[in-house]
Amino acid sequence: MTQKRILLIISGGIAAYKSLELIRELRRRDIACRCIVTKGGQEFVTPLSVSALSGDKVxxxxxxxSDEAEMGHIELSRSADLVVACPATADLMAKAAGGLANDLASTTLLATDKPVLMVPAMNVRMWQHPATMRNIETLRADGVTVMEPDEGAMACGEFGPGRLPEIPAIVAEIERMLAGENAGALSGTHALVTAGPTREPLDPVRFLSNHSSGKQGYAIAEALARLGAQVTLVSGPVSLPAPRGVNLVPVETARQMLKACEDALPTDVFVSVAAVADWRPARAATKKLKIKGAGSEHPSMELTENPDILKTLANKRKNRPSLVIGFAAETHDVEEHAVAKLKRKNCDWIVANDVSGDVMGGTENEIALISRDGSERWPRMGKDEVARRLALKIAETVGDEGDGLKLAAE
Structure with missing residues (x-):
């Protein structure tokens, strides 16, 4: 799987500063950015800042x-998988709709043979002007994807449609367009994903839990949905918004998570990412536990094992998911423990990751994909890119096996 590349055109408008955040988010997803900054765009962001974030020439x-000798505007227009204009001003869209080519940005848009995404940002009156509406209609008829702007307060003080869409929405649209022919690869497939920690109450105000942020599970759920899967995401308590196009089922405890998973069956794919608490108090106190004072004995508590959600679903006689994928979060001997877990739990794949660093709260992951046929190491990358690659791997397996997944464990 080669790295995806976009050509980002940054035109003049106050929303141009948000393009820097967009570049950072794309780089986190291992999507390379080569940038064009128009003369107007340079009034809001500098080529130096854009170059520093993109890691490429601007x-x-x-x-x-020198630019024409090194790259040439024709080659520049065709060197990426997708051309994105963000922000796309009324002026830039008018040039593109009319086929004008009097600067680098408009010439590139006219010369490209790649898909084009326009992300508009302008004053509400400019957005609603009949000329802008005609230009958008022309662009869409020409095959250009034009996002709808958000509605809200403007920098000029007015209110209405015309704000740049939020960065996560732009990133999601870019990833959808980059998916291209893979966009419907999991259409007709039901995927069940668990994410986040569980909380096991000690008393009405305290609980046992862990540091899981839920980021990896949420990213996987969203990546599967982008490939067309129907996704049920059973999540413990996290501070993340529900991914677009995903059915979110919030839970607290391990027992609640198991019930929600069993209620979601039958499913084709099960990805068990949640960091489920292994133990819970045998009896949770009904009142807040109190410290009795200095010199008193430390309170004792009897613990009991929580249900093993991964093992339970992987060993079902009826409605076992065709592809069961577990996660093995380890601090040492990562692959050895993962291989043992694969056999012990009766999984088809194990995604082994080293959590000795900042993985459980961070944005990156380094994993090894373990199956009965061996292991496959992936380099350290953003959790969103891990999710994208895993979703594509699942789609390849679905495609290779035709109708249904016929795996060795069945």
Whole structure:
């Protein structure tokens, strides 16, 4: 799987500063950005800041001898998988709709043979002007994808549609377009994903839990949905918004999570990412536990095992998911423990990850994908890219096996 590349055109408008955040988010997902900054765009962001974040040269002029010698505007327009104009001003969209080519950005848009995404941002009156509406209609008829702007307060003080969409929404649309032919690869597939920690109450105000942020599970659920899967996400308590196009089922305890998973069956794919608490108090106190004072004995508590959700679903005689994928979060001997877990739990795959660093709260992961056929190491990358690759791997398995997943464990 080669790295995806976009050509990002940053045009003039106050929303141009948000393009820096967009570049950072795309880089986190292992999507490379090469950028064009228009003359107007340079009034809001500098080529130096764009270059520092993108890690690539920034292009600004059509008639630049060294740029034309090194790349050339024709090659620049075709060097990426997708061309994105963000923000797309009324002026840039008017040029593109009319086929004008009097600067590097408009020439690139006219010369490209790649898909184009326009992300508009402008004053509400400009957005609603009949000329802008005609231009958008023309662009869409020409095959350009034009996102709808958000509605809200403007920098100019007015209120209405015209705000740049939120960065997560833009990233999701870019990833959808980059998926291309894979966009419907999991259509007709039901995927069940668990994410986050569980909380096991000690008393009405305290609980046993762990540091899981839920980021990896949420990213996997969203990546599967982008490939067309119907996704049920059973999540412990996290501070993350529900992924788009995903049925979110919030739970607290391990027993609640198991019930929610069993209620979601039958399912084709089960990805067990949640960091489920292994133990819970045998009897949770009905009143807050109190410290009795200095010199008193430390309170004791009897613990009992929680249900093993992964093992339970992997060993079902009826409605066993065709593909069962577990996660093994380890601090040492990662692959050895993962291989043992694969056999012990009767999984088809295990995603082994080293959590000795900041993985459980961080944005990156380094994993090994373990199956009965061996292991496959992936380099350290953002959790969103791990999710994308895993979703594609699942889609490849579905496609290779045709109708249904016929795996060795069945």
């Amino acid at each position: 292009y600004t002029e059509l008639f630049n001898l």
